[in-house]
Amino acid sequence: MIDVENLGKTFSVHAKEPGLKGSLKALFRRQVVTKPAVRDVRFHVDEGEIVGLVGANGAGKTTLVKMLAGIIYPTAGDARVLGFRPWERDNRFRRQIALIMGQKAQLWWDLPAEDCFLLLKEIYQIPQDRYRAALDELATLLEVRTLLNIQIRRLSLGERMKMELIAALLHRPRVVYLDEPTIGLDLTAQRAIRDFILRYREEHRPAMIVTSHYMEDIERLCRRILILREGELVFDGSLEKVVRTYAEHKVVTAHLARTENGAPVSSDVERLGQIELCNDVTIRLRVERARVAEVAAELLRRYPVADIAIEEIDIGTIIERIQRARQEVRT
Amino acid sequence: MLRYARLYACFVRFSFSRAMEFRMDFFFRIGMDALWYFVNLAFFWVLYRHTASLGGWGYDQVLVFVGGVFFVDALHMTIFSNNLWWLPITINKGDLDYYLVRPVSSLFFLSLRDFAANSFVNLFMALGVLAWTLAHFPEPLGALPVTLYIAMLFLGLFLYYVLHMLFLIPSFWMHTGGGLREIFYALEPYATRPHGVFRGWVRRILVSLLPFALIMSFPAQALLEDLALPVLAHMAGATAAAFLLMLWLWRRGLRAYVSASS
Numbered sequence: 366m367i368d369v370e371n372l373g374k375t376f377s378v379h380a381k382e383p384g385l386k387g388s389l390k391a392l393f394r395r396q397v398v399t400k401p402a403v404r405d406v407r408f409h410v411d412e413g414e415i416v417g418l419v420g421a422n423g424a425g426k427t428t429l430v431k432m433l434a435g436i437i438y439p440t441a442g443d444a445r446v447l448g449f450r451p452w453e454r455d456n457r458f459r460r461q462i463a464l465i466m467g468q469k470a471q472l473w474w475d476l477p478a479e480d481c482f483l484l485l486k487e488i489y490q491i492p493q494d495r496y497r498a499a500l501d502e503l504a505t506l507l508e509v510r511t512l513l514n515i516q517i518r519r520l521s522l523g524e525r526m527k528m529e530l531i532a533a534l535l536h537r538p539r540v541v542y543l544d545e546p547t548i549g550l551d552l553t554a555q556r557a558i559r560d561f562i563l564r565y566r567e568e569h570r571p572a573m574i575v576t577s578h579y580m581e582d583i584e585r586l587c588r589r590i591l592i593l594r595e596g597e598l599v600f601d602g603s604l605e606k607v608v609r610t611y612a613e614h615k616v617v618t619a620h621l622a623r624t625e626n627g628a629p630v631s632s633d634v635e636r637l638g639q640i641e642l643c644n645d646v647t648i649r650l651r652v653e654r655a656r657v658a659e660v661a662a663e664l665l666r667r668y669p670v671a672d673i674a675i676e677e678i679d680i681g682t683i684i685e686r687i688q689r690a691r692q693e694v695r696t
Numbered sequence: 697m698l699r700y701a702r703l704y705a706c707f708v709r710f711s712f713s714r715a716m717e718f719r720m721d722f723f724f725r726i727g728m729d730a731l732w733y734f735v736n737l738a739f740f741w742v743l744y745r746h747t748a749s750l751g752g753w754g755y756d757q758v759l760v761f762v763g764g765v766f767f768v769d770a771l772h773m774t775i776f777s778n779n780l781w782w783l784p785i786t787i788n789k790g791d792l793d794y795y796l797v798r799p800v801s802s803l804f805f806l807s808l809r810d811f812a813a814n815s816f817v818n819l820f821m822a823l824g825v826l827a828w829t830l831a832h833f834p835e836p837l838g839a840l841p842v843t844l845y846i847a848m849l850f851l852g853l854f855l856y857y858v859l860h861m862l863f864l865i866p867s868f869w870m871h872t873g874g875g876l877r878e879i880f881y882a883l884e885p886y887a888t889r890p891h892g893v894f895r896g897w898v899r900r901i902l903v904s905l906l907p908f909a910l911i912m913s914f915p916a917q918a919l920l921e922d923l924a925l926p927v928l929a930h931m932a933g934a935t936a937a938a939f940l941l942m943l944w945l946w947r948r949g950l951r952a953y954v955s956a957s958s
Contacts, residue, residue: 376954431793431955434793434796434797435796435797436792436793436796436797436953436955437953437954437955438951454796456799456800457799459797459798459799460799462797463797464793464794464797466793469791469793469794471794473710473714475713475714475717476710476713476714480710480713483706484703484706484707484710487699487702487703487706488703488798488799488800489799490699516717
């Protein structure tokens with residue numbers, strides 16, 4: 366449904382020296398700097414797939430999404446979404462996509478949500494029965510039926526986000542771009558939005574691209590992630606593959622029963638793995654995958670272990686490292 | 697076409713709902729516009745106490761012209777003004793994004809989404825003044841010339857919108873439309889004065905390169921001086937050329953649009 370081929374976008378911005386002198390100089394002579402925001406990106410997304418687009422601030426996530434939504438033109442490469450070039454803005458394409466930006470509202474602030482939805486019904490030419498069914502379904506799933514007649518500005522941030530989701534999905538889009546859909550929301554609202562997205566995907570099977578800085582969004586929603594670093598796609602694969610490829614260690618945590626022997630001796634523990642924490646109640650080690658069983662057995666043998674846990678390294682940490690430097694991540 | 701009419705009906709309905717949320721503002725704006733009408737009528741009344749003719753037009757003729765000015769201005773304020781006021785800000789802040797993903801002409805959406813409900817009330821006032829000036833004109837005005845006059849005022853309204861847009865679209869490249877917008881507001885009063893008062897190159901510019909004189913003064917000239925056909929041809933040609941230029945610039949602008957960082 367989404368095919369991206371060597372897509373690139375370069376912005377021209379003018380640089381200015383600091384202070385009044387710099388401003389005066391820039392008034393007459395500007396130094397134009399070209400800034401590549403997205404470089405040579407290539408990927409494919411299928412129907413029913415939710416792909417997580419991850420990267421640091423300025424990595425190019427939003428620029429990529431905006432090109433695929435047809436908002437901005439690329440400077441290189443090509444892309445087809447549902448068979449259309451997004452930036453040609455064909456109405457047949459625009460009727461089948463939706464964009465939700467957590468940081469930008471699309472609904473009219475002074476009107477109740479349902480009034481805004483009526484406008485969207487006209488824009489997307491949704492027949493009355495389909496509109497009613499879609500609104501009922503979405504409002505029920507998101508538990509906002511009683512809020513539809515309240516002005517948008519009187520709703521909480523979480524409720525507003527739910528209304529934004531309804532507004533974006535009323536016309537049953539086949540491709541959905543979610544740019545930071547849970548930003549600024551409390552944990553309960555975040556969870557509600559995530560659960561809703563998963564249920565919506567199950568029932569309607571759209572292709573979805575999600576960008577988020579919250580790792581929980583990515584872990585819960587996406588089986589596959591794309592990692593952007595300075596505009597370049599540095600990883601395209603499953604979450605498991607990220608872990609397998611880039612996390613050669615696991616974290617082994619042993620909770621110790623209290624004894625009179627005091628804390629374990631660090632030099633003894635050090636031989637088992639890289640110490641993350643070591644005191645009289647907890648030993649936490651980073652251990653090579655191949656040695657995990659051996660180290661766990663050794664811990665059980667040597668110390669009064671009450672409980673033991675073996676975990677993968679936090680996905681957020683791995684991604685953060687990939688973003689910092691591709692070669693440095695072999696942990 | 698029908699779809700766009702239904703969409704526009706939605707815009708109007710929602711704009712009324714919104715405007716009535718803020719009662720004080722609603723009535724304040726009606727009062728402000730009424731004051732503007734009064735000042736303009738008083739301006740010409742005072743002027744004609746000192747002269748019998750301005751650019752070849754007597755007091756009764758100027759009143760017909762002023763009626764047309766009020767009518768076109770009220771329509772512009774009602775239909776376009778709020779939208780065009782926000783356009784450079786919308787472009788600058790990257791708020792065009794949602795308009796570009798909708799399956800509707802972005803130009804239509806951005807030009808017409810906000811219907812100024814309070815100015816709509818003023819439109820009745822303006823219409824009243826126009827009807828009164830036409831009815832009290834000392835010579836009989838035929839139904840056909842009056843109908844043509846009204847039609848030309850609508851054409852003038854469209855030209856007014858197009859000219860306004862031509863001064864705003866460069867915001868795509870300049871990132872702030874402030875300077876050009878101020879130039880437009882400085883030129884706007886030339887549309888509200890009989891073009892006969894201007895002479896030489898100023899007049900030539902006002903009927904060609906910056907055709908502000910065509911918006912309100914030309915329709916009045918067509919009615920009062922029985923010049924309907926040549927004036928209509930001039931207006932239609934200039935409006936069509938300005939409109940095509942606007943469409944071309946708008947498309948170029950959308951290509952240059954860079955949105956804003958999240």
